[in-house]
Amino acid sequence: MALIVQKFGGTSVGSTERIKNVAKRVARWRAQGHDIIVVPSAMSGETNRLIGLAREIAAEPDLRELDVIASTGEQVTIGLLALAMHAEGLKAKSYTGAQVRVLTDSTFSKARILQIDDARIRADLEQGFVVVVAGFQGADADGNITTLGRGGSDTSAVALAAALGADECQIYTDVDGVYTTDPRVVPEARKLDTITFEEMLEMASLGSKVLQIRSVEFAGKYKVKLRVLSSFEDEGEGTLITVEEDKRMEQPIISGIAFSRDEAKLTVLGVPDRPGIAYQILGPVADANIDIDMIIQNVGRDGTTDFSFTVNRADYNKTLGVLETVKGHIGAREIVGDKHICKVSAVGVGMRSHPGVASSMFRALAEEGINLKMISTSEIKISVVIDEKYLELAVRTLHKTFDLDKAE
Amino acid sequence: MALIVQKFGGTSVGSTERIKNVAKRVARWRAQGHDIIVVPSAMSGETNRLIGLAREIAAEPDLRELDVIASTGEQVTIGLLALAMHAEGLKAKSYTGAQVRVLTDSTFSKARILQIDDARIRADLEQGFVVVVAGFQGADADGNITTLGRGGSDTSAVALAAALGADECQIYTDVDGVYTTDPRVVPEARKLDTITFEEMLEMASLGSKVLQIRSVEFAGKYKVKLRVLSSFEDEGEGTLITVEEDKRMEQPIISGIAFSRDEAKLTVLGVPDRPGIAYQILGPVADANIDIDMIIQNVGRDGTTDFSFTVNRADYNKTLGVLETVKGHIGAREIVGDKHICKVSAVGVGMRSHPGVASSMFRALAEEGINLKMISTSEIKISVVIDEKYLELAVRTLHKTFDLDKAE
Known part of the structure; x- marks a missing residue:
């Protein structure tokens, strides 16, 4: 008998059916004797509907009030889920974050969890409730x-699993791993x-949107x-995200190809x-709430240098405006x-012990005639910026180059 | 400068417009220097939508969970209203009932208010917030x-006005009084x-659905x-519901004609x-959660009596079933x-000091050929049960009989 936290995303709870x-599904786990805590998102579309209402009133709504409004989406789902569990013959009880309580800082709309009071949940679990x-x-x-x-429900689930010392935190999504x-x-x-967590972090931040990146950090910490599982298929073990590196002798050098x-x-x-020039450029960009991704500065010549960075495409014009001032x-x-x-x-932890991954990557792309506009590396990741028309070609090429299509 | 509680019903907050x-409207009151507490209902249709979702899952949903779901309707409105006030340049802050807190008993879906903590609200009012x-x-x-x-928002508003010693509690509805x-x-x-409160209670319980009856009791207590006002017209003083009887010399005998x-x-x-027979009949009816309205027992003859009562028409068949067992x-x-x-x-407090109201009423109805099936009286009310086809005729007749169409 284990204690399991199960998180269901908006699509998984998108209708009463x-x-x-x-x-x-929860009833089946319960029948196996497990204690279950369920953490749902709002029904799909609901958070957008609520935020849409707020924006009809104010283009830039006060964030405290926006949270009052937006939090009702999940509140509806917990009540409906508890009712559905009653219909399955389960004892079940719902709590809002405030009721638990999940103590956060006061950064409305982007709050960080500080502490979770587990007293109510433990008492209910002991009495046989699904919480x-x-x-x-x-x-x-x-x-x-x-x-x-956005995506904070993943973080809620992981934080609850951490606070209660759960044996596993299962994230049910619309993919099976x-x-x-x-x-x-x-x-x-x-x-x-x-x-591994590290690989997952790199994959997530690079656009494989299976899990919210903060939840992965939290889980690692x-x-x-x-575990990532499909909410629509009953079979399958999903993908386990582990702290330890793969212990097999022949671990894969590269675990995946991410793209954005x-x-x-x-x-x-x-x-x-x-000195200080990077801050003078990027400070005003950050102040304008623009997220910066890759940053590259080439060696200078003639007392000057070129400074490049990437941003989300939606922020492009805004960023240009800031830079013109700068x-x-x-x-x-x-x-x-x-x-x-x-x-x-x-991305792959294996590249730590395998030199030559970068050159294999660059050669493969060169053979396809793909020009590299920027290169950035970390311990377990090599990223290149290329013309967007080559995206599919580059991903397929690298997937094959690193033998990812072959069984583990 | 006064402290005013303003309650807005579902129609008044039915859209972001x-x-x-x-x-x-709140901004105009605020500009006159008043302190304002606003108590909104859910946007019209929203509570039904939420309860509908719950009933898609369970025909008879657990009431604790139903309250978790249904309470989100008002939570959305308070956030939206606070945002709209910000747009008017007002300082405004929203609270759920739990946040205030409005302490109730645990009768889910029909809870009674036990106590209201006014600390947060007072602190905010002092800082110039609309709460x-x-x-x-x-x-x-x-x-x-x-x-x-249902209709509990009226009660919330009156209870807040009582707890904070407000100068007036204004109920904005879709009628102007x-x-x-x-x-x-x-x-x-x-x-x-x-x-008067007493008249309003009789009017409300008899089907003039302007105010929820509990809120009137509360206000009287x-x-x-x-004050009842229109939320769609800016002019008008509405109707003031007073503790004291009308002090004019020539007070009206009858204030209104209610019907159901x-x-x-x-x-x-x-x-x-x-002895005990009334309880033996009505006990099982009450146990079946059927609300009983008028009760009449005629004098007995031959050791037996006839026992009549009225119920809501929707409960008719259910009541018949109970009585067959009894x-x-x-x-x-x-x-x-x-x-x-x-x-x-x-209905009218004036009938206390004016005998003959009942006979005027019965004569007027008799002259129209309307047969009385039941009669029931209280200190300030005379009710008759008649064939439903005569309803409009009876109401028009009595309205004229008691000179209600003439200016006060």
Whole structure:
């Protein structure tokens, strides 16, 4: 008998029929004697509907009030799920984040979990209840309702699993696990049985949107056993996200190929090469709430350097505007940009012990005539920025180059 | 400068446009220097939508979970209203019932308010905030979310006004006040400037659905000055519901004619005339959760009596079933019933000091050929049960008989 936290996303609870199916699934786990905590998202579309209402009133709504509104989506789901479990003959009880309580800081709409009071949940579990806790939300020290930001239900589930010392945290999604790459791009993509937290972090941040990245960080930090499963298939073990590296002798060098389409690149040309210049450029960009991804600065010559970075394509024009202002201040020569780029990355803990991964990657892409516009590496990842029209070709090529289409 | 509680019903906040209008109205009161607490209902249709979702899952949903679900309707409105007030340049802050907190008992779906903690609200008012509190909801001593039952937002508003010692509690509805009778039946019906709590109670319980009856009781008990106003017209003083009787010399004998269409009458014939028989009949009816309205027992003859009462028409068949069982136990002769009846009442504190009201009423109805099936009286009300086809005729006749169409 184990204690299991099960998180169901918006699609999995998208209708009352689907909510009934979730209850049936929980009943099967319960019948095996497990203690279950269920963490649902809002029904799909509901959070957008609620935020849409708020935006009809205010283009930039006060975030405290937005959280009051948005948190109701999950509150409806927990009640409906508890009812569906009653219909399956289970004892079940729902709690909002504030009721638990999930204590967060006061950063409305992007709150961080500080602490979880497990007393109520433990008492209910001991009495044989399935406990249903609203994901995505909590309350600050003053009792104000907070939300954790988009995808925060994953984080709620992992945090609950950590607080209660759960044996496993299962994330039910509309895919049946983590794949070597997107099967829509490479039909030969394979589901991975296991992946390390570090790899998952790189995969997630690079656009494999299976899990919210914060939840993976959280799971890694608190050593929560995390498993991604399909909410629509009853079979399958999904993908286990582990703390330890694969212990097999012949571990794969590369675990997956991640990619991100919606990228844009900006370069400040002729930047005076002096200390503090990176901050002078990126400070104003960050102040404008623009997330920066890759950053590259080439060695200077003639006392100047070129400074490049990538942002989400939606932020491209806004970023250009900021940089035009910055240009004058720092005395840079010119701003150039490219909206038609994408990023492709090879990810794998195996590359730590296998030199030559980068050169294999670059050779494979060169043989296909794909020009590299930017290169960035970390310990377990090599990313390249290329013209977006080559995205599919690059992903397929790398998938094959690193033998990802072959069985483990 | 006064402290005013303003309650807005579901129609008044039925769209984001209407919510903006409410905010504008609040801003005008605020500009006059008043402190304002706003208590909204859920957007019209929303509570039904939420309960509908619950019923898709369970025909008889667990009431604790139903309250978790249903309470989100008001929670959305308070957030939206606070945002709309910000757009009007007001400082505003929203609270759920649990946050305030509005402490209730644990009778889920029909909870009673036990106590209101006014600390947060007072602190916010002192800092110049308009405080927006979700109507219809609270939390019990264990922090479980509760709702007060249909129309409970009126009660929330009055309870808040009582707890904070507000100068006035304004109930904004889709009518501009309390009328002498329903203007759809009698076009000459007049809006009353004032009405006493007692009269309002009789009017409300008899089908003039302007205010929830519990809120009127509450207002009477705690001497809250209550005013009914239109949320769609900016002019007008509405109707003030007062503790004191009208102080004018020539006060009206009758303040209004109330009526109720959905009535049904049941009679147990040949009941043994012995102590305890009323309880033996009505106990099982009450146990079946059927609300009983009028009760009449005629004097007995031959050791038996006839026992009649009225119920909501929707409960007619259920009540018949209960009575058939009871009949055997108590040795009654027969059960007869009539689904095609209605109730018409003349209400007025003036009848205390004016004998002869009943006879005027009966004569007027007799002159129209309307047969009286039941009669029931209280200190300030005379009700008759008649064939439902005579409803409009009876109401018009009585409205004229008591000069209600003439200006006060």
